[in-house]
Amino acid sequence: MIRIKGLCKDFGTHRVLNGITTEIKKGEVVVVIGPSGSGKSTFLRCMNLLEMPTEGEIIVEGNNITDPKADINKYRTKLGMVFQQFNLFPHKTVIENIMVSPIMVKKIAKEDAYKKAVSLLNMVGLAEKENAYPASLSGGQQQRIAIARALAMEPDVMLFDEPTSALDPEMVGEVLSVMKDLANAGMTMVIVSHEMGFAREVGDRILFMDQGEILEEGCPEELFTRPQHVRTKEFLSKVL
Amino acid sequence: MDFSFAGQYMPMFFNGIKLTLIISVTSIGLATAVGILVYLLKTSSLAIGKAYPFRMVAFAFIEVMRGTPVLLQVLVAYVLVSMSPYSASLPSNMAAMIASIVAISLNSSVYIAEIVRAGIQSVPRGQMEAARSLGMPHFMAMREIIMPQAIKNILPAIGNEFVAVIKGSSMAYVLGIAELTFSAKVVQGATYKGLEPLLISAMFYLVLTFSLGRLIGWVEGRMKASDSH
Numbered sequence: 269m270i271r272i273k274g275l276c277k278d279f280g281t282h283r284v285l286n287g288i289t290t291e292i293k294k295g296e297v298v299v300v301i302g303p304s305g306s307g308k309s310t311f312l313r314c315m316n317l318l319e320m321p322t323e324g325e326i327i328v329e330g331n332n333i334t335d336p337k338a339d340i341n342k343y344r345t346k347l348g349m350v351f352q353q354f355n356l357f358p359h360k361t362v363i364e365n366i367m368v369s370p371i372m373v374k375k376i377a378k379e380d381a382y383k384k385a386v387s388l389l390n391m392v393g394l395a396e397k398e399n400a401y402p403a404s405l406s407g408g409q410q411q412r413i414a415i416a417r418a419l420a421m422e423p424d425v426m427l428f429d430e431p432t433s434a435l436d437p438e439m440v441g442e443v444l445s446v447m448k449d450l451a452n453a454g455m456t457m458v459i460v461s462h463e464m465g466f467a468r469e470v471g472d473r474i475l476f477m478d479q480g481e482i483l484e485e486g487c488p489e490e491l492f493t494r495p496q497h498v499r500t501k502e503f504l505s506k507v508l
Numbered sequence: 509m510d511f512s513f514a515g516q517y518m519p520m521f522f523n524g525i526k527l528t529l530i531i532s533v534t535s536i537g538l539a540t541a542v543g544i545l546v547y548l549l550k551t552s553s554l555a556i557g558k559a560y561p562f563r564m565v566a567f568a569f570i571e572v573m574r575g576t577p578v579l580l581q582v583l584v585a586y587v588l589v590s591m592s593p594y595s596a597s598l599p600s601n602m603a604a605m606i607a608s609i610v611a612i613s614l615n616s617s618v619y620i621a622e623i624v625r626a627g628i629q630s631v632p633r634g635q636m637e638a639a640r641s642l643g644m645p646h647f648m649a650m651r652e653i654i655m656p657q658a659i660k661n662i663l664p665a666i667g668n669e670f671v672a673v674i675k676g677s678s679m680a681y682v683l684g685i686a687e688l689t690f691s692a693k694v695v696q697g698a699t700y701k702g703l704e705p706l707l708i709s710a711m712f713y714l715v716l717t718f719s720l721g722r723l724i725g726w727v728e729g730r731m732k733a734s735d736s737h
Contacts, residue, residue: 318637345643355638359656369642372652414638421642 269294269456270315270425275324277310277480284310286480288324292425297457299467299488302477303503308460309352311477312429315458316347345373348418352430354410356402356417362389363398366417374421381420388416392446408439412446419450426450428459464507468492476500513699514708524691525712531608531677531687532716536670538613543620546570550621566621573618578611582679585611604683612680616673623669627662628654660731667724671717688712 270292277285284307292298300308313319315326317333317340325332333343357365366385370376376384389395392412402410411431418426428447432440444466451457451470461467467474468488476484476491476499484497492508495501546569552562573581586607589595595603631654639649678689686694692709696702 316641318641341643341645344641347641349638349641351634351638353632353634355632355634357635357638357653357657368652369644372648373643417642 269296269328271325271327272315273325273327275311275314275326276322277307277314277319278322284480285314285321288480288482290475290482290485292456292458294424295454295456297451297455297459297470297472298475299471299473300458300460300475300477301462301464301467301503302475306477307480308477309429312427312458312460315427316344316349318349341373345369345421346424348415348421348423348426350411350414350418350426350428350431352434354402354407354414354434356410356414358402361399361401362394362405362413365402365413366420369417370420384420385416388419389413391419391449392416393442406439407435408442411435411439411443415443415446415450425456425458428457428461430460430462432461432463462507464492464504476503478503509704509707510701511704511708513695513701513704517695517698517705520686520691520695521688521708521712524686524688524709525716527680527685527687528674528677528713528716531605531612531680531685532670532674534609535613535616535673535677538609539616539620539669539673540666542613542617544624546617546621547624550625570618570621573615578615578676578679579682581615582608582611582682585614586683601685604680604685608677608680608683608685612673612676616669616676619669619672620666623662623665624658627658627665630661631657660728663724663728663731667721670720670724674716674720675713 272288272290272292275285275288276283286307288307288311300311302308310319314321321334324334326334328343328346331338333340356362357368360368363382363385366388367378367381370381370384371378386395386398389398392415394409394412394416397405397409397413402413405413415426415431431447432443435443440463444463447457447459447466448470459467459471471488473485474488474491475482476495476497478499484491484495484500491500492504495504546566549562549566550570552560552566554560554562586604589603589607589610598606635653635657636649639653640646644652677687680687681689681693684690688709692705695705695708699705
């Protein structure tokens, strides 16, 4: 579905990503783990071009989307992104947050966008918050709305950038449970996360990143119980 | 103090208010338009080699406008307008009006550019990223997501700038335009009273600036009400 070849990203003279090559298959749930500063978030942000890769290719349906001529906006509608800081639009109500892009970008009729938004709100369990403003919601609720907002564009892939890291502990569960439902429904997902339990339970494949490279990858069972690389062992012994 | 002359000379003050308002309102409109343009130039990413020509133009313009007196700018504008071949066919004092408005609005525009920049930058980066990640093109994201939030930061500061323009319109005095300050001087001459005519003008300035302040405050209040939380 998405093939990534030799992806590099420099910030100034500092190389943050150093030759990432991997493939995200349809329906797969990939969890990216690794110490902070390892380039996990940058990798995710490169995938939807919030950061422009310095080198390398991202190939989607045969098209290299790092090509300057590629239609980035169209490509982005196929990727839903969920941010650590939620980034809901504070001047819009919950339902407007979800509807704005389908209406403005996809030119979907307002009634249809509304119906879709309501069903998404039901899915994330926040139907009664339709007309609330984001500031009146808890972090966990905001993140569930953010997930609904991304899903409203009917993306092929969902990207999660540490979706629970900014949440109070008691709210982590509600967000993870929405994500689990999504995974069970067959959504293709790439998740940067520190939730090892969740990674193990939901992930089809774990990528361990360190210093801008994928050091090790494999199914959760294998990677968590029999890590091969010394850095992986070291990392897991600290977090598990 | 003796204000008994006030009634007799009121039409003169009203005429002054009229001209002050014409200069101020036109300048505010023009300054806002040019200010946005200066902001766009200043943040333009068009590059020739390693140089950003638009940014350089904006930088030079901002430095000149901020670094020289408004009074001098008004005088320069008047000379430039008078030099134009059309100025002879203008009705009397029109060249002075145009020069005042141009100088006052260009001067104010660089401050407005800065207010707009600060307002837009105060919106967290994540807002633009979220909008772009939902497939919005840059311009649409600015219009739908960034500007509605930025305007709340811009409005109070720009209100202050508009007040400054009203006060600054008194610079037209040096070109002999009969605006509010000039009216006070004329009435001084006619009545031989030193202080009173100036106080009357001052009071009218206060009425104008105070009303504008209330108006901006009212608009701000309405915007806050629209996203109550």
